[in-house]
Structures are given as C-alpha cells and as structure tokens.
Amino acid sequence: MSGAGPATRGTTGFRLRRHGPLATGLTLILLLAGVALVSLVWTPFPPSKMQIMQKLKPPFEVGLLGTDQYGRDVLSMLMAGAWNSLSIALFAVALGAGIGVVIGLAVAAWRGVLETVTMRGCDVIFAVPPILSAMMLGAFIGPGRWTAIFAIATFMVPVFTRITVGAARQIWTRDFILAARAAGKGPLLISWQHVLPNIVGPIIVQVTIQLGLAILTEAGLSFLGLGLPPPAPSWGRMLAESQTFLRAAPWLAVLPGLAVALSVLGFNLIGDGLRDRLDPRQRGRA
Amino acid sequence: MIILMIRRLVGLLLTLLAVSALIFLVMALLPGDPAAIMLGTSASADTLAALRQQLGLDQPLLLRYLQWLGGVLQGDLGRSHTYGVPVAGLITERLAVTLPLAAMAILLSVLIAVPLGVTAAAKRNGLVDLAATLFAQAGIAVPAFWMGLLLILLFSMQLGWTPAGGFPGWHAGFFAALHALLLPALALALPQASVLTRVTRTAVLDVLDEDFLRAARAKGLSRRAALWRHAVPNAMVPVVTMLGLQFTFLVAGAVLIENVFNLPGLGRLAYQALSQRDIIVMQDVVLFFAALVIVVNFSVDLSYLWLDPRLRSGKAFS
Numbered sequence: 001m002s003g004a005g006p007a008t009r010g011t012t013g014f015r016l017r018r019h020g021p022l023a024t025g026l027t028l029i030l031l032l033a034g035v036a037l038v039s040l041v042w043t044p045f046p047p048s049k050m051q052i053m054q055k056l057k058p059p060f061e062v063g064l065l066g067t068d069q070y071g072r073d074v075l076s077m078l079m080a081g082a083w084n085s086l087s088i089a090l091f092a093v094a095l096g097a098g099i100g101v102v103i104g105l106a107v108a109a110w111r112g113v114l115e116t117v118t119m120r121g122c123d124v125i126f127a128v129p130p131i132l133s134a135m136m137l138g139a140f141i142g143p144g145r146w147t148a149i150f151a152i153a154t155f156m157v158p159v160f161t162r163i164t165v166g167a168a169r170q171i172w173t174r175d176f177i178l179a180a181r182a183a184g185k186g187p188l189l190i191s192w193q194h195v196l197p198n199i200v201g202p203i204i205v206q207v208t209i210q211l212g213l214a215i216l217t218e219a220g221l222s223f224l225g226l227g228l229p230p231p232a233p234s235w236g237r238m239l240a241e242s243q244t245f246l247r248a249a250p251w252l253a254v255l256p257g258l259a260v261a262l263s264v265l266g267f268n269l270i271g272d273g274l275r276d277r278l279d280p281r282q283r284g285r286a
Numbered sequence: 287m288i289i290l291m292i293r294r295l296v297g298l299l300l301t302l303l304a305v306s307a308l309i310f311l312v313m314a315l316l317p318g319d320p321a322a323i324m325l326g327t328s329a330s331a332d333t334l335a336a337l338r339q340q341l342g343l344d345q346p347l348l349l350r351y352l353q354w355l356g357g358v359l360q361g362d363l364g365r366s367h368t369y370g371v372p373v374a375g376l377i378t379e380r381l382a383v384t385l386p387l388a389a390m391a392i393l394l395s396v397l398i399a400v401p402l403g404v405t406a407a408a409k410r411n412g413l414v415d416l417a418a419t420l421f422a423q424a425g426i427a428v429p430a431f432w433m434g435l436l437l438i439l440l441f442s443m444q445l446g447w448t449p450a451g452g453f454p455g456w457h458a459g460f461f462a463a464l465h466a467l468l469l470p471a472l473a474l475a476l477p478q479a480s481v482l483t484r485v486t487r488t489a490v491l492d493v494l495d496e497d498f499l500r501a502a503r504a505k506g507l508s509r510r511a512a513l514w515r516h517a518v519p520n521a522m523v524p525v526v527t528m529l530g531l532q533f534t535f536l537v538a539g540a541v542l543i544e545n546v547f548n549l550p551g552l553g554r555l556a557y558q559a560l561s562q563r564d565i566i567v568m569q570d571v572v573l574f575f576a577a578l579v580i581v582v583n584f585s586v587d588l589s590y591l592w593l594d595p596r597l598r599s600g601k602a603f604s
Contacts, residue, residue, distance in 0.1 A: 126534060128308075128579075132541070132572045136316070136572060217538075224560075243435065243546070246435070246439060250439055253435045253439060
C-alpha cells in the first residue's frame, strides 16, 4: 500500500503491505468459491434437514459448527449459503457492469445531451439504495433470487457508468484515437477496439470491489426476507433467525456474519491489490 | 455566484422530479394489481373495485402521477391502508427516531474517523497507521446489521449496559431515548467510520506535501499546530464528499439497523409496509429517503464553497 519512502523500503512491514493484501484476498476468495462449489455436490448434512432433538447444539458438540433452532447443521447451511450469496453477487455484478460499461462507452463516444441525461440519471438511481428498490420489487414480484439480483444490479449500473465514462473520456483525448478516426473508424469500432481494452483495468478493480458490496447487500436483503425464500439457506436469513436465540446460541449470530465479512474483505483486498498493480500512482491512495 | 446557485437549485429540483417519476413508474408498471396486493386473496370483487377507485387506479397514468405529486407538494402523501391515518403524519412521527439515529451515527463516525485518520497520516507507517489501515479494511467488510448483533451480544447480553432494542420514546426523557439509540448509532457508525478513516488519511497525506504547510512550519508553528490548523481543514473537502456519498449506505444501513434493534423509525415503517403490503406508505417512504439522499448530496456540494474559498470564484463549480 503506502510506504514508498526510503525509510521503509525492504522492511517486512513494507513487503507485507505490498503483497499481503492481494495474496490474502485471493486465498479468501478461492476458499469461498471452493466451498460454494463443493456445497453443490456435498455438505456434511443436507443443509435443510431438521433434527429437532439436536437443536441449538454449540460448535463441536454436534457437527463442526453446531446446529440451529431446528437442529440443522450450521456448517452445511453456511456452505450452501456461500453458493447462494456468491451466485447472486456474480449475476448482479455481471448485469450491472455489462449495462453500465456499455452506457459509459456510448456516453464517452457521443457526449453532448446523452452525457447530461445519463449523468443526471445516475444521480437519480444512485439516490435509491438497493434495500429500498428491493422492497418495491419485492412487494410486487415477491422476494427471491431475481428480486435480489435486479435490485443490486440496478444500483451497480450508475457506478460502472461513471467509472467507464471517466476512464474512457481520457482515452478519447489520446493520439491513437485520433489516428483511428483518421483511418475512418466510427465511434462504435473505436470504442470496442481501442477504448475498452485500455480501460479494462479500472473496470476489473471496480468489479471486485462491487462483488464485495453485492455480497454485503444480498446479506442485508435476505436479512429482511427479500432474498431467497426458505428453506434455501442464506447468510442473511441465518442472521435474522439468530436474533431470537442470541443468548442461548450466540454462535448462530456470529458465524454467518463472519462468513459475510470475510468474503467482502477478500474481494476488497483483491480490488486494492489489483489497483496497486495496475496503477502504481494510486498506491496508498483511497 | 448567485446564478450558479440558481442553476444548482434548478438541477436539484429536476433530479427530485425525476426520482419521483421513477419511483411512481416502477410502482405503477410492475406486474400486479396494488389493490389486490393490499387486500390479499380473500377480498371480494366489490371491495377490490372500491379500493381501486379510492386509489385512483381507474384513471390514466399521467393523471395519477400528477395527483400524487401535487399531493406530495402540499404535504398530502395519501392515507395509509393499514393504519388508516395520513402517511405524512406517520413519516413525521417515525422521523423522530430515524433522524436522531442518523445524526448520531454521522457524528460518532466523524469523531472516530477524523482523529484516527489524521494521526495515521501524521505518523505514517507507525502503529496507529497500521491500526487505522486494519480498521479501515475490516470495517468496510462488516455489515452494519451484523455489527448491531455483535454489539447487542457484548453490551446488552454480556455487560448489561444498554437495552437490547426497543425505543422508549422521547417523552420517556431525553437521556433514556438517547441511551436506546446509542448502540444502534454505534453499529451504523463503525462501518461508516472505517471508510472515512481511509479517506481522511489519504486526504491529509495529500495536503502534507503542500507548500503552505512548509510555510506554516517555517513561520514557527509546531508540527502539531500546523497539522490541525492548516492541514486538517484543507483535507476536509474529500472527507465531506465521502460523507455525502456514504449517505445512501447510511440510509440502507438504518433500514436494517432499525429492524435489528426494533426501533420505530422510517426504515421499520418501510419494512412493515412491505409485509403489510401497504403500497402507498412504501412509495412515500422510498420517495422520502431518495429525496433526503439527493438533498444531502446537494448540501455537500454547497458546503465546498464554505470549506474551500478558492471555489467561491465559481470557476470550478459549473
């Protein structure tokens, strides 16, 4: 991160700050993805299998991480929850980034009224947090995977539009764009062949950071009952249900939150690490 | 300068108008009949038709929007279906919880973040800096509502210092009410503070290289005095910007936190409206929150003029 000063160069602290985040982040996310994929074929117990006799058992007593109020295995639920969380986040960010980047490229290519209208539109969408848009969607089409995905993706579109416009506008001022125009290429072709490849870096950084934010938001949505309906396990709903048993079973409130936090941390660390690699001038900056 | 202000104000009004249109359209165009949703499956055709007429659903879309907007502008937000009272009253009542909660959260986050970020920047690569960096990374990753649960576990269950939730109301006494809001405000503030810490640190680091700081030191100010009197005020523009940008997330966090702590605020109202299918209340609350976010960001824009006199010439402010 920071610490390019000569006094710190070469110390362990410096090396740790330089390479630690990316490596830690990658480890966390590989672990998350691995667990999510494994949960599709194997979990210690079926995640929604209830064993009332074994309810509210602390970690290590029954299963590795204990059981919930219906005697379901917490580890199995967390594993299945990882898949649900990750898949919703991936879909939402892919949708949001796809639409946002295309709009952003178009705005940077044509400017003018399009730019004014789009940027105002971004302000408008950005003013409605995904929790609230999910509530509006949820009231009509009911809670579920697509409600969560649409609500999160809607909020991501202006984020990616802004990033793309900012980066692409700089590219459009460069000489090689002028050369491409002189060669008779139109705005569509230039955007695709010359602008997009040059702004992939900041977009990828933003994708990782937004993946973390998407997981955070999905947890919030399912906490309010706007995510996947039961019995599909989700980290957010596990947290919501844990509230009744805070005193009797605190691990139910701690473990799913830890899963959320570590996943988000993983994506953020990757984002930071990539930003440092891709743009050394930004090192140690926000 | 005045022309600039008027232009910004017109922009603000247009944005507000666009938000209201967006919310109205989403609610109007989504599949599903609001009357059927509100009454549930057991309603007879007659009651359905009556409610549809009462809601004005038999009228053209544009007229319905204009009527809603006209009402909103006159402070008439319609009637809640579940509570049978004007929504405007409901919102005002609930604001008495949400507004102090948000204000406390912002205050706490600034009180944590600014000293931490400034110290981290001043003693770069020191212990405080490391702590601030770790706090910044961890805090962004932690969901505010989980933070709420952890704080309840620690302060209410283990230590018994604060109530685990609920709100006695302001009539129960100023401090009793404040006491009930402390934990939820802290839960909201900690993730906010982590973002702010990072921004403060970066902003102060940027300013530390400036000539005017060297001049301040040269005229004999101590490092400490130069830092707080000259560096910090000049580093506040990005901090305030982030405070504004984060307001959307603060609103989202408040919706969740009010449900964790069972606080009768606007977020809880929106959630109850959702489960009771009270669409009018939801539409109004969402509009209110969105308008709040827009107005806050507008105020942040204006505050630059006060924070950075160089901008008052208006050149960088078009």
